[in-house]
Amino acid sequence: MTNREIANILYEMAMFFEMEGAAFKPAAYERAGQSIESLDTELAGLYREKGRNAFADIPGVGKGIADHLKELLEKGDFREHAALVKKYPVKIAELAAVQGVGPKMIKLLWQKLKIKNLADLERAAKAGKIRTLPGLGEKSEQKILKGIEFLKTSGGRKLLGSILPEVRTLESLVRSFPETEEAAVAGSIRRRKETIGDIDILVASSQPEAVMQKFLALPIISHVYGHGQTKTNVRLKNGLDADLRVVPKKSWGAALNYFTGSKEHNVALRERAIKKGWKLNEYGLFSAKGGQAGAKMVAGKTEEELYKKLGLRYIEPELRENMGEIEAARMNKLPHLIGYGDIRGDLQVQTDWTDGDNSIEEMALAASDAGLEYIAITDHTQYLAMTRGLDEKKVIKQMAEIDRVNKKLRGRAITCHVLKGTECDIHKDGSLDLTDDVLSKLDVVGVSIHSYFKLSREEQTKRVIRAMENPHVDIVFHLTGRLINKRPPVDVDIDAIIAAAKRTGTVLEINASPERLDLKDEYIRKCVEAGVKMTIDSDAHAADHFTFLEYGIAQARRGWATKNDIINTRPLKDFLQALK
Numbered sequence: 001m002t003n004r005e006i007a008n009i010l011y012e013m014a015m016f017f018e019m020e021g022a023a024f025k026p027a028a029y030e031r032a033g034q035s036i037e038s039l040d041t042e043l044a045g046l047y048r049e050k051g052r053n054a055f056a057d058i059p060g061v062g063k064g065i066a067d068h069l070k071e072l073l074e075k076g077d078f079r080e081h082a083a084l085v086k087k088y089p090v091k092i093a094e095l096a097a098v099q100g101v102g103p104k105m106i107k108l109l110w111q112k113l114k115i116k117n118l119a120d121l122e123r124a125a126k127a128g129k130i131r132t133l134p135g136l137g138e139k140s141e142q143k144i145l146k147g148i149e150f151l152k153t154s155g156g157r158k159l160l161g162s163i164l165p166e167v168r169t170l171e172s173l174v175r176s177f178p179e180t181e182e183a184a185v186a187g188s189i190r191r192r193k194e195t196i197g198d199i200d201i202l203v204a205s206s207q208p209e210a211v212m213q214k215f216l217a218l219p220i221i222s223h224v225y226g227h228g229q230t231k232t233n234v235r236l237k238n239g240l241d242a243d244l245r246v247v248p249k250k251s252w253g254a255a256l257n258y259f260t261g262s263k264e265h266n267v268a269l270r271e272r273a274i275k276k277g278w279k280l281n282e283y284g285l286f287s288a289k290g291g292q293a294g295a296k297m298v299a300g301k302t303e304e305e306l307y308k309k310l311g312l313r314y315i316e317p318e319l320r321e322n323m324g325e326i327e328a329a330r331m332n333k334l335p336h337l338i339g340y341g342d343i344r345g346d347l348q349v350q351t352d353w354t355d356g357d358n359s360i361e362e363m364a365l366a367a368s369d370a371g372l373e374y375i376a377i378t379d380h381t382q383y384l385a386m387t388r389g390l391d392e393k394k395v396i397k398q399m400a401e402i403d404r405v406n407k408k409l410r411g412r413a414i415t416c417h418v419l420k421g422t423e424c425d426i427h428k429d430g431s432l433d434l435t436d437d438v439l440s441k442l443d444v445v446g447v448s449i450h451s452y453f454k455l456s457r458e459e460q461t462k463r464v465i466r467a468m469e470n471p472h473v474d475i476v477f478h479l480t481g482r483l484i485n486k487r488p489p490v491d492v493d494i495d496a497i498i499a500a501a502k503r504t505g506t507v508l509e510i511n512a513s514p515e516r517l518d519l520k521d522e523y524i525r526k527c528v529e530a531g532v533k534m535t536i537d538s539d540a541h542a543a544d545h546f547t548f549l550e551y552g553i554a555q556a557r558r559g560w561a562t563k564n565d566i567i568n569t570r571p572l573k574d575f576l577q578a579l580k
Contacts, residue, residue: 001044001072001073001076002042002044002166002169002220002237002238003036003037003039003042003043003165003166004162004163004165004166005237005238006033006036006043006044006069006072006073007033007034007036007037008093009033009072009077009081010029010030010032010033010036010065011029011030011033011093012081012084012085012092012093013025013029013068013080013081013084014026014027014028014029014030015092015093015096015103015106016081016084016088016092016103017029018102018103018104019088019103019104019106019107020084026103027357028060028062028065029065031060031357031542032058032060032061032065034060034542034544034545035058035059035060035061035542035544036058036061037162037165038165038544038545038547039058039165042169043058043069043073044073047069047070047073052066052070055069055070059357059542059543059544068080068081088106088107088110089116090106090109090110090115090116090117091116091117091118092106094117094118095109095115095117095118095121097118097151097485097486098118098121098144098147098148098151099143099147099150099483099486099487100140100143100144100147101121101144101147105136108133108134108135108136109121109124109130109133112133113129113130113133118148118151121144121148122145122148125141125144125145125148126145128141130144150486150487150488151485151486157195157196157197157485158195158196158197158238158239158240159194159195159196159484159485159514159515160189160192160193160194160195160196160514160517160551160554161513161514161515161548161551162514163189163196163199163238163240164189164551166220166238167185167189167199168185170185170199170201170218170220170236170242171183171184171185171201173218174201174203174211174215174244177203177205177210177211177214177215179205179206179207179210179211179214180203180204180205180211181203181204181205181206181249181252182203182204182249182252183201183203183204184201184202184256185199185200185201185202186200186201186202186256186259186260186261187199187200187259187260187261188261188262190260190317191260191261191262191317191318191320191321191558192317192318192551192554192555192557192558193558194484194517195484195485196240197240198240198241198242198243199236199240199241199242199243200242200243200245200259201242201243201244201245202245202252202255202256202259203244203245203246203247204246204247204248204249204251204252204255205246205249206248206249208229208230208246209229211244211246212227212228212229212232212244212246215232215244216232216234220236220237220238221234221235221236221237222234222235222236222237223235225241229246230245230246230247231243231244231245231246232244245259247282247283249301250284250297250300250301251282251283251284251300251301252300252301252302253299253300253301253302253303253304253305253306254280254281254282254283254284254285254299254300254306255282255283255300256303257269257303257306258281258282259282260317260320261320262320262321262322264321264322265315265320265321265322265325265326267322268322268326269310269326272310272311272312272326273285273310276310276311278298279295280306280310283297283300284297284298284299284300285297285298285299285300285306285309285310286298307329311330312326312329312330313329313332313334314329315329315334316337316557318337318554318557318558319334319337319557319558319560321558335528335560335561335562336562336563337556337557337560337561337562338553338556338557338561338562338563338565338566338569339553339563340550340553340554341371342553342563342566342569343372343549343553343566343568343569344372344373344374344568344569344570344571344572344575345372345373345374345375345376345419345568345572345575346367346372346374346375346376346537346538346540346546346549346568347375347376347378347419347421347444347446347475347509347535347537347568348376348378348423348446348509348511348537348538348539348540349363349367349375349376349377349378349537349538349540350377350378350379350380350423350539350540350541351363351377351379353377353379353388353390353394353398354379354380354384354387354388354389354390355380355386355387355388355541356379356540356541356542357541357542357543358542358543360377360398360401360402360405360418361405361408361409362543363375363377363540363543364405364409364414364416364418365409365414365416365543366543366544366546367416367546368409368414368415368416370546370547370549372416372546373415373416373417373571373572374416374417374418374419374572374575375416375417375418375419376418376419376420376421376443376444376446377398377402377418377419377420377421378422378423378444378446378477379398379422379423380423380425380450381395381422381423381424381425381433381434382425382433382434383425383427383433383450383451384425384450389425389433390422392434392435392437392438395422395434395438395442396438396441398420399420399441399442402418402419402420405418406418417572419443419444420441420442420443420444421442421443421444421445421446422434422439422442422444422445422446423446423447423448423477424439424445424446424447424448424473425447425448425449425450425451426447426448426449426463426464428451428452428455428463429463429466430462430463430464430465430466430467431466431467432447432467432470432473436470436472439470439472439473440472442472443576444474444475444579445472445473445474445475446473446474446475446476446477446509447468447470447473447475447476447477448476448477448478448481449463449464449479449481449490450481453481453487455490455491456491457491457492457493458493460490460492461492461493461496461497464476464479464492464497464500465496465497465500468497468500468501468504468506469500469504471580472580473506473580474506474507474579474580475506475507475508475509475535475579476497476501476506476507476508476509477509477511477537477539478509478511478513478516478518478539479492479497479508479509479518479519479523480492480518480519480520481518482516482518483515483516484514484515484516484517485515486515489518489520494523494526498523498526498527498530498532499530501527501530501532502530502531502532504580505580506580507532507533507534507535507567507578507579508527508532508533508534508535509534509535509536509537510524510534510535510536510537510552510555510556510559510561510566511537511539511552512536512538512539512548512549512550512551512552512553512555513538513539513545513548513551514551516539517551517552517555519534519555519559520555520559521555521558521559522559523559524555524556524558524559524560524561525559525560525561527559527561527565528559528560528561528562533565533566533567533578534556534561534565534566534567535566535567535568536549536552536553536555536556536566536568537549537552537568538552567579
């Protein structure tokens, strides 16, 4: 059982307990699920090695959940989960993926209409049955239908951040085969796309049949579609399809380039090769027609060799979308992309003062462990009552607590500094949820939209720009408010927003949370071209969320951003000077 499968069961428990109206338990099970999902090592393997001690250091896993995990890993389920599944025989995660459909509504849908899954929900909504339920109406019904349609357009793709840890485990397993000479995950994962449709695994080996047999014996495979000497196609237990391809070592670079894509990038490379009188395919770059048969191989052992032979600088995988990167490589004008280790601080961090799991001190210690030099505590403000948002008095009180924590950290020689900040709500008219007097006392003021998502393009744009014009506002957090595969972005004039950011000196955030990745890569590139500075923030709500920064960096790289474009790559003093 993979970490993802275990986490999904705990997430189900959280939703079941919310359906039951239980206090505290939903948050406890959700936190435990998040902790297990983000583990670097498979819990099943740890349990085989350490027994119950494997659960000891997992945040959020107390005695009760540890008992459940023990039973789950030994028997495939635990009694309390099985009892709730029997009581509510619904596909709860499937239904909850629809915007506006939460656990309590799922309970109502089951009890009144016996709705078990997405198909049942769509039929009931189209038949006008949802509007007849207590507390719901025609608007709720239409919102559900729109949510279902939005889910369909997402194509069932999985979030990069939710699948990458498992993919790395799979890559490590394949690399460990004695017959493997090289191994890499290619495709959209290597290009760090926001969502993933399937997994392409590439191996270089002189013993392809042995590699195939070991791959087919992996316990994470649930179904084999077909396999041959150099290609195998399977369905994994996480629901994704995976292709394994084995090539000779001499073709490694060409094959890695070909299977990384994108298709459009590959076509452009092949056209460039043809103009030089060569032929390019997954086996190499050849000097004559006819593929590898009787033709001389010019390049292909490494990607670097391949690009050099084509007269190009090496192009990083995140840029390979045929969006000008080939011409830039030819002209030696490719940007020196921000590196995965370049972030020094995180400017959006939530704590247990609002909807976070950990204290200010715990988040600071976790940030220090993650190698960060500074963080800003940016809890929600009073408008978001559901998160226990802070009013002015509580913000002032939190500032005093941050001073206390910083003093304590210095006494322990912890170098991570905690900044006083906020994630201040932008009201419908563009005014802010805290007074200017309080905002002026903070080190970092971030603002964001959490309501009125359906305003017109003109209204939404004016709303954001008015907030940016406040002299105390430093950063706009997750500008478009999108939740990938769940909620579309708000409609804003991105060019007008970027122009206003340039004029007012406001920074735009690249939110690294896997379900947000907001700004989109195309918007990041517009910022780079306009000279508008950005931050990359984790939007951490728990101590283990600083790992999300990697996904934000990947998004920035896809948007052609350099280290200089991202202000939290700078030391603390220089970072603060870059704010308004």
